[in-house]
Structures are given as structure tokens and as C-alpha cells.
């Protein structure tokens with residue numbers, strides 16, 4: 001079946017928009033291309049946090065307080081692990097563990113991450129295509145004033161406190177987009193590619209760092225539209241603004257637009273940043289202002305619909 005929309009997404013913020021697309025009845029027409037730079041091996045298990053956040057969110061099984069992990073979670077395993085002197089800084093709940101066990105087993109048996117994810121989504125009753133950006137390992141590493149840290153060491157164990165100097169994606173040069181992702185981006189019926197309001201440096205850049213991904217975006221005739229994760233100079237969630245400052249950039253929506261400029265046609269600003277509209281247009285981008293703060297389910301649906309309507313109104317590029 002042909003696809004009309006592609007969403008490039010990281011974890012919690014992107015999953016909210018993805019839920020809006022699903023609720024708007026667009027899930028069957030959409031491929032969700034997900035960051036795998038946060039993936040890591042922990043306690044011998046293969047953990048894919050952004051894939052799981054999206055999968056649980058779309059299946060109505062996410063812990064809505066944290067935005068990650070399962071609702072109605074129990075922590076027996078983690079408590080016993082801690083008692084026995086095991087590592088408990090990365091909180092794996094009992095229900096969540098079932099997914100990591102199955103994923104680890106299937107990958108060890110030679111399945112691709114894309115196949116494993118499709119099987120898990122099917123079991124959770126999802127018809128949406130949730131696609132890891134790549135089947136190879138791309139590991140985000142954060143160079144900080146305290147040394148090079150693996151992503152989850154930086155993000156969870158050290159609560160994103162160390163000062164960031166650079167972000168690297170180990171393995172990216174050897175990785176390639178999965179065949180399913182390439183097929184989605186090359187679909188002749190594709191009408192829009194949306195970049196979710198995820199962290200550009202930690203969630204979207206690991207996708208764009210995969211050779212072939214940028215050229216696939218540029219070759220697509222569909223408009224590419226990004227939604228700013230920075231509103232009024234602040235990140236809606238997580239350390240985006242802090243990282244921008246540490247990297248010597250201004251924490252503003254304009255800076256995010258500048259970052260994405262080579263690959264996008266349009267940029268969505270929050271109403272609060274309406275005054276920045278001229279600066280973004282000066283980058284050669286179409287702009288659109290709306291509410292981008294997704295507090296309710298209705299907000300998620302509205303933003304999804306606005307992003308797609310805006311993308312359709314952006315001038316069609318020559319492929």
C-alpha cells in the first residue's frame with residue numbers, strides 16, 4: 001500500500017505528534033521513521049527507547065506521567081536487581097522487560113530491528129508502520145567536559161547535567177537507511193515529510209547522519225516541514241535549549257530552522273514566536289505559525305493536521 005506521509009521522530013515529543021496523526025485517522029497512510037541513536041545494550045538486553053516510547057504511546061500503553069515506559073508498571077525485577085547489587089539507574093519495569101527480552105532474542109536469531117519492531121507493533125494491535133531509521137547500530141555519544149559519554153549515561157544516569165561540547169554518532173558512516181525507510185521516502189504518492197518537534201541534535205541528527213538519508217529527503221518530491229521544539233527560547237521538554245547554549249548557539253526557533261535549512265521547505269513556529277517569522281523566511285523557508293504546545297489530545301490532532309495542511313501548501317520541489 002502506498003504511503004502519503006513520513007514522520008521523522010525521536011521519543012516523547014515526537015510520539016505526541018504521532019498520536020495526533022493516529023487520532024486524525026492518518027496512521028495507515030504514515031510511516032514513522034524513528035531515531036535509534038539512543039539504543040543501547042544494558043544488562044545484556046537490547047533497549048530501543050524511542051521505538052518503545054512511540055509503540056507504547058500509539059498502543060495506549062505508555063506511562064503518561066513519564067512519557068516513557070509502560071502504564072501500570074511494576075518494578076519487582078528492578079528491586080531484586082538492586083538488592084543483588086545490579087545496576088538500577090536505568091529503570092526497566094517488569095512489563096517493559098518483556099519487550100526487551102523478545103527484541104534481544106529475535107535480534108540474536110538474526111532478525112532485523114525493523115522486523116522485530118513490526119512484530120511487536122502487530123502484537124500490540126498497531127497498524128502504523130513504525131520504522132527504525134536503520135537496522136545497523138548508530139550510537140549517539142556525547143562529548144562533555146567530563147569526557148565522552150554513551151547517550152544513556154549522559155541523559156539518564158547523569159541527568160543531562162554535563163556540559164556538552166559535541167555530539168557524535170558512532171557507526172553512522174557504516175549504516176544505511178533500512179529498505180523500508182527508503183521505500184517510504186521514495187513513494188510516488190508521498191505528500192509530506194514532517195520532522196517532529198523532537199530534539200534536533202539528539203533525536204533527528206542521528207537519523208540525518210545515516211548516509212543516504214539526506215539525499216533521500218532531497219530527492220523526494222514531497223515538501224519537508226519541521227516543527228520547532230523551541231518555543232519562546234525554551235525547550236518544551238528535555239535539554240534542547242541547554243545543549244544549544246552549550247554548543248554556542250542561540251536557543252531560538254530561528255536557530256533550529258537554520259540547522260534544518262538544507263533539507264526542509266517549511267518551518268512551523270509557535271504563536272509565541274510569531275515575531276521570528278521574517279527571520280525564518282529570510283532563510284528561504286515558508287513559515288506557518290500555530291499552537292505547537294501539545295497539552296491535550298485535541299492539541300496533538302490539531303498540530304498534526306496543521307502540519308500536513310501547511311506541507312501541502314508549500315511549493316512542490318522538483319525531485
Ligand code: FO1
Nearest residue numbers: 011038048049052068069089090091092156
Ligand atoms: N528515562 C529516564 O529518565 N530514566 C529512566 O530510568 C529511563 C528508563 C527507560 C526504560 C525504557 C525506555 O524505553 C525508556 C527509558 N527512559 C528513561 C527514557 C529514555 O531513555 C529517554 O527519554 C530517551 O532515550 C530520550 O528520547
